[in-house]
Amino acid sequence: MTGRERGDRRVDHDKEFLARRFDADRGHLRAVAYRMLGSVSEAEDAVQEAWFKLSRSDVSGVENLSGWLTTVVGRVCLDMLRSRGSRREDPLEYYVPDPVVRVADTTDPEHAAELTESVGLALLVVLDTLGPAERLAFVLHDMFAVSFDEIAKIVDRTPAATRQLASRARRRVQDATPAPGPDARRQREIADAFLAAAHGGDFEGLLAVLDPDVVLRADGGRTLAAVSQVVRGAEAVIAQALTYAKFRTDTLRVVANGQPAVLSVVKGRPGSLMTFTIVEDRIVALHILADPERLATLGLSAEDLARATS
Template sequence: MEERTGTAADGRYARGHGDEEALALRFEADRRHLRAVAYRMLGSLSEAEDAVQETWFKLSRSDVSGVTNLSGWLTTVVGRVCLDMLRSRGSRREDPLEFYVPDPVVRTADTTDPERAAELTESVGLALLIVLETLSPAERLAFVLHDMFAVPFDEIAPIVDRSPAATRQLASRARRRVQDASPGPGPDARRQREIADAFRAAANAGDFEGLLAVLDPDVVLRADSGSLAASRLVRGAEAVMAQAVTYSKFRHAVLPVVVNGAPGFLSVVDGRPGSLLSFTIAGDRVVALQVLADPARLAALPFTEEELARAS
């Protein structure tokens, strides 16, 4: 009689002879969590999916019969996979980070899709992802696993090949960087949308006083077009207001969206995403604007034709 894969009484997982079904189902129960870890580590949705898939390959080739906490085991494995990907990326990356906009998690502002709404709830702000991009791979791993997912330092230490005390220092340095760059708390979602709407209305009307009323004096604009020539970083309210061509795309067919939990607008051109504008708001002011105009990444946004047709 064929042995079935299953869960032992003590919580360990027994590998059956050729039967991966139960283990695969158990992995699927953790997939969303693993994707959340990988997204915070990589800031890329496609790379996060690759990391999760690689984690499944490692699980399918491993003997986990002695593992009592499979979720914890999977979390450390996906962390190690992401660390290797970050180190590889660092050796080949050519685009400057100052105007890089991480992959956004986007939905329409009025979506009723529970899966997409849950995914957005589990997402992390673009402002934090941008800060995480400035950390070393080891710092990012220590911070993400410990501060965001409560993984103990003694479990993180072997991944980064350091002692638990040294790993604690990695996370501490990362935490200070994150805290120093934090924009501070923002108002509730409804107020944030009002501020975003006020910005768009003022930009469309060329109302500089209206823009000054919602922009922080030290506001930062990151425009990532996917190419070095057209991407840019702009600092200061007056310099941001001068970027009229950036906002002209949002004067016509526009879809209100939520981007990583924050308000945003998607311009729609010929039925396809044209540009994505998202806001980081602290207090009652816009402290950062992120514009994603990379055609390849815009094409990957999960909007249906019906949703894009609602742009007005």
């Protein structure tokens, strides 16, 4: 065997090793990117970019490859957030982050679990209000225990300044994020009670399950921009619920980011997704995704959608 052949085999071996190591960390990296970006497709793009960087880098001297990959994904996401902020046209107030959805009575797939553990849509909405550097500092430190020394290198700040970024973000998150709700079974009961009351035109029934300060956020995207709105207060939300309940569609009980949700299905395709955030037996937030472009990427099979009932 020539020296060149041995060298080629060594390179192939190294690439195979890096590919295996990257695959082992892929779920973790996807979870980091999803919390940073609130978009499933952009999170996948960020993870793929991290692989490109790994495959082109000499990491022979890296002691903690998982940590190195985490900071690479963080840097990629930071650049994506900054680029997004400079070109975003849709009002942020109406924006509903990409949900990760599974059918309610199926086992939680590993992919969905790793993306959404402890990150409801309400939290993602709050994270979207943070500046890119604040979001990075909070997500990496508070959610993934990355040190401020490492984060400082990404945001080009001192560790002390980076700590302040995370502290400001933490206060905003704590002030705006709902407290944990009841167990999953009870949350589903409350969501079902809301739907039954809405379909039955039961004003008092709706009032009983809604928090007085409930917020409804609807996002129709570019295609259905007229649908996008924010509605605040129980009576205003009830008026919306009773209006839309007149247009009966087939529905499918699903789980979105670990929370009860219902998907309307029209001619075998997703029509809208409503997700419930519940605290102390009351619905405190409703997130409705009606954007046809993003609904088409939910990943539910035709078999799943065929299970919808009227």
